[in-house]
Amino acid sequence: MYKVGILTVSDKCSQGERKDRSGKLICQTLAENGYEIYTYKIVPDEEEIIIQHLIKWSDELHLDLIVTTGGTGLSPRDVTPEATLKVVKKEVHGIAEALRLEGLKKTPHAMLSRGIAGTRGETLIINLPGSPKAVKEGLEVLLPILSHALAKLKGDPTECGEGPA
Ligand SMILES: Nc1ncnc2c1ncn2[C@@H]1O[C@H](COP(=O)(O)OP(=O)(O)OP(=O)(O)O)[C@@H](O)[C@H]1O
Numbered sequence: 790m791y792k793v794g795i796l797t798v799s800d801k802c803s804q805g806e807r808k809d810r811s812g813k814l815i816c817q818t819l820a821e822n823g824y825e826i827y828t829y830k831i832v833p834d835e836e837e838i839i840i841q842h843l844i845k846w847s848d849e850l851h852l853d854l855i856v857t858t859g860g861t862g863l864s865p866r867d868v869t870p871e872a873t874l875k876v877v878k879k880e881v882h883g884i885a886e887a888l889r890l891e892g893l894k895k896t897p898h899a900m901l902s903r904g905i906a907g908t909r910g911e912t913l914i915i916n917l918p919g920s921p922k923a924v925k926e927g928l929e930v931l932l933p934i935l936s937h938a939l940a941k942l943k944g945d946p947t948e949c950g951e952g953p954a
C-alpha cells in the first residue's frame with residue numbers, strides 16, 4: 790500500500806479561521822482508493838515551512854506520494870509552487886499540464902493555478918489548488934494514473950503499454 794502525506798497550505802486554515810475541507814477531502818478520497826494516509830498537516834503559506842515538510846516527508850518518512858493543496862495562485866502569499874520547485878529533483882510536467890488542461894474544461898480560472906509536480910528520490914509530489922472543488926476535479930485527473938506513476942518511480946520494469954501490442 791502506497792504511503793501518502795497531505796499538506797494543506799493555507800494561512801486561514803492554519804490560524805483556525807477556516808475548516809480545512811480540501812485536505813480532508815484528499816485524505817478521504819485517497820484512503821477510499823487504497824492509499825495509506827500516513828500523515829496530514831496544515832501549514833501557513835510560508836515557503837521555508839513548506840520546504841521543511843516536503844523534505845522531511847520524502848527523505849525521512851520515505852513517503853511514496855505527497856499531495857499539497859492551496860497556495861498555487863497569484864496572491865502574494867501563494868508560494869507553494871516555488872517551495873516545491875526547490876525540493877523536487879525532476880519535474881513531472883505532464884501531471885501539472887493535465888491538471889490545468891482538465892481544469893480548463895470546468896473553469897477558465899484553472900489557468901491561474903501555478904501548481905507543479907515532481908519527484909524527489911522515490912517520492913512523487915503534486916500541487917493541487919486550494920478549493921475543495923479544484924481538489925475534487927484534480928483528484929479525478931490523478932487517480933487513473935497514480936499507481937502506474939508510483940510503480941514506475943520505484944523502477945517497476947513492466948511495460949507501459951495498454952494491453953497487447
Ligand atoms: N483548505 C481549504 N478548505 C476549504 N476551502 C478552502 C481551502 N483552501 C481554499 N479554500 C477555498 O478556496 C478559495 C481559494 O483558495 P485560496 O488558496 O486562494 O485561499 P485564501 O483564502 O486566499 O488563502 P489561505 O487559504 O492561504 O488563507 C478560498 O477563498 C476558500 O473559499
Ligand SMILES: Nc1nc2c(c(=O)[nH]1)N[C@H]1C(S)=C(S)[C@@H](COP(=O)(O)O)O[C@H]1N2
Pocket residue numbers: 858859860861862863867888891892893895896898899900901902903917918919920922923924926927
Ligand atoms: N480544476 C480546477 N482548477 C482550479 C480551480 C477550480 O475550481 N478547478 N480554481 C482556480 C482558482 S479560482 C485559482 S485562484 C487557482 C489557484 O488556487 P489556490 O491559490 O487556492 O491554489 O486555482 C485554479 N484551479
